[in-house]
Amino acid sequence: MAINLKDSEFRTIQKIVFSEVGIDLQDSKKHLVQSRLLKRLLFYKFDSYVDYIRLIQIDAHERVEMINLISTNETYFFREIDHFEYLQKNILPKHPLKSKFRFWSAAASVGAEAYSVAMLLDQKVARSDWEVVGTDINTDVIKKARVGLYPEKWSDKIPLNLKKLYCLKGKGSHEGQFMIERSLLNNIDFKVGNLMQYNSEVGLFDVIWLRNVLIYFDDDTKQLVVDNVIKNLKLGGYFLYL
Numbered sequence: 159m160a161i162n163l164k165d166s167e168f169r170t171i172q173k174i175v176f177s178e179v180g181i182d183l184q185d186s187k188k189h190l191v192q193s194r195l196l197k198r199l200l201f202y203k204f205d206s207y208v209d210y211i212r213l214i215q216i217d218a219h220e221r222v223e224m225i226n227l228i229s230t231n232e233t234y235f236f237r238e239i240d241h242f243e244y245l246q247k248n249i250l251p252k253h254p255l256k257s258k259f260r261f262w263s264a265a266a267s268v269g270a271e272a273y274s275v276a277m278l279l280d281q282k283v284a285r286s287d288w289e290v291v292g293t294d295i296n297t298d299v300i301k302k303a304r305v306g307l308y309p310e311k312w313s314d315k316i317p318l319n320l321k322k323l324y325c326l327k328g329k330g331s332h333e334g335q336f337m338i339e340r341s342l343l344n345n346i347d348f349k350v351g352n353l354m355q356y357n358s359e360v361g362l363f364d365v366i367w368l369r370n371v372l373i374y375f376d377d378d379t380k381q382l383v384v385d386n387v388i389k390n391l392k393l394g395g396y397f398l399y400l
């Protein structure tokens with residue numbers, strides 16, 4: 159079933175998405191948005207996007223559903239290995255032994271980045287004295303991150319020694335998947351968080367990564383998000399954004 163999303167309706171959706179989460183939906187994304195939101199129209203038995211727009215204007219829960227469908231959540235374990243090597247070789251050795259090492263994956267998606275860092279920290283930081291926090295605006299990806307179950311293929315870039323220790327091969331109904339070793343979960347917390355606001359409740363961090371998310375924002379929003387996030391950086395901490 160095809161329902162046409164008119165240009166004027168798309169502009170209204172662009173404004174709502176921008177004011178909620180700062181994502182600057184390009185005009186070229188109109189067809190993508192139309193197809194991703196169609197399932198919500200069918201769910202409510204709406205025959206036009208106008209009805210759906212009226213709903214998201216008054217219903218915060220449905221706005222969350224919409225953002226879940228619209229946000230781009232592509233991620234990988236050990237994405238861009240240089241960043242992990244820098245963390246391992248240049249940051250961790252300088253960390254004072256007495257204080258807990260805190261890392262924030264500030265646009266965590268389904269958790270691949272947070273778990274990759276957690277594997278390194280579990281190996282390198284004494285007495286498991288570390289903590290990883292992952293936040294994302296998308297409530298569906300945060301649920302998946304908490305479960306920590308991924309397709310087998312996703313483990314390709316995980317260094318072999320870490321894969322052996324932290325990736326449990328799925329059997330039976332989990333054939334073709336791997337699960338993150340449960341002991342890592344003791345030191346990881348995944349929460350819903352919007353970068354458009356200062357996330358005071360997550361506390362201060364030694365290292366913050368804000369990777370592959372600023373591309374979705376316009377210049378003013380990039381500045382706002384960076385200003386918000388650096389409030390969570392410890393004095394002398396490291397902030398990586400790109």
Ligand SMILES: C[S@@+](CC[C@H](N)C(=O)[O-])C[C@H]1O[C@@H](n2cnc3c(N)ncnc32)[C@H](O)[C@@H]1O
Nearest residue numbers: 179229231232233265267295296352353369370
């Ligand atoms: C492409 S993923 C990047 C994941 C990971 N950082 C990486 O580099 O592999 C971008 C994530 O940013 C999230 N995001 C977008 N806008 C956000 C906002 N305003 N607040 C928090 N997260 C947001 C999306 O939901 C998505 O999961």
